[in-house]
Amino acid sequence: MNWNDLGKQVIGLGAPLLGTALGGPLGGAAGQILAGVLGVSSPSPAAVSAALPGAEPARMAEAEARWIEAIRSEAETQRAAITETQATMRAEIAASDAVQRWWRPLYAFELTFECAAIWAVLMQKFWTGDVATINAMINATALFIAYWGFRFGVLGVYISGRTREKVCAATGQDAPGALEKLVKAVVKKK
Numbered sequence: 001m002n003w004n005d006l007g008k009q010v011i012g013l014g015a016p017l018l019g020t021a022l023g024g025p026l027g028g029a030a031g032q033i034l035a036g037v038l039g040v041s042s043p044s045p046a047a048v049s050a051a052l053p054g055a056e057p058a059r060m061a062e063a064e065a066r067w068i069e070a071i072r073s074e075a076e077t078q079r080a081a082i083t084e085t086q087a088t089m090r091a092e093i094a095a096s097d098a099v100q101r102w103w104r105p106l107y108a109f110e111l112t113f114e115c116a117a118i119w120a121v122l123m124q125k126f127w128t129g130d131v132a133t134i135n136a137m138i139n140a141t142a143l144f145i146a147y148w149g150f151r152f153g154v155l156g157v158y159i160s161g162r163t164r165e166k167v168c169a170a171t172g173q174d175a176p177g178a179l180e181k182l183v184k185a186v187v188k189k190k
Helices: 003-012 016-022 027-038 045-054 057-094 098-128 131-139 141-171 178-189
Strands: none
Touching (some): 003 045, 016 057, 027 057, 098 131, 098 141
């Protein structure tokens, strides 16, 4: 038996939000609240299931209220965290510190220059026929792939983050990420 098995029964006893939560990813947390309100010695689905038939409506209303308060508290915590993050982003954008504003563009220029320099060295070695250097560079291919994969990954995160910063500065709200857009698109189609 798991918490999902109790969902319909709890809904039928007058706690629809708590019952719905039991069937979802927060089922364990909802079950802990329900077990605590019912006074069950072991907060397990089987023990709660045994106590549910004799549960008073007032107890079920109390469990529902505690669940609502737990969700409200979590939502408020998340809202505060998001508000703080956005305030920090706006403060960083408005900062007059040159390092804060220029480190990422300089990183991008340096990485571009680095790739061009390696390419120029390789082309010069092909032109002069320096086989030893060409072989050394070919043997270092795995290192170059790992190194540049990381460097370009950081650059990609920068580009994405900078776009979000600009949208946040313009709208005062954080822009949705790629994953959030995907979730919204999937939910919208249903």
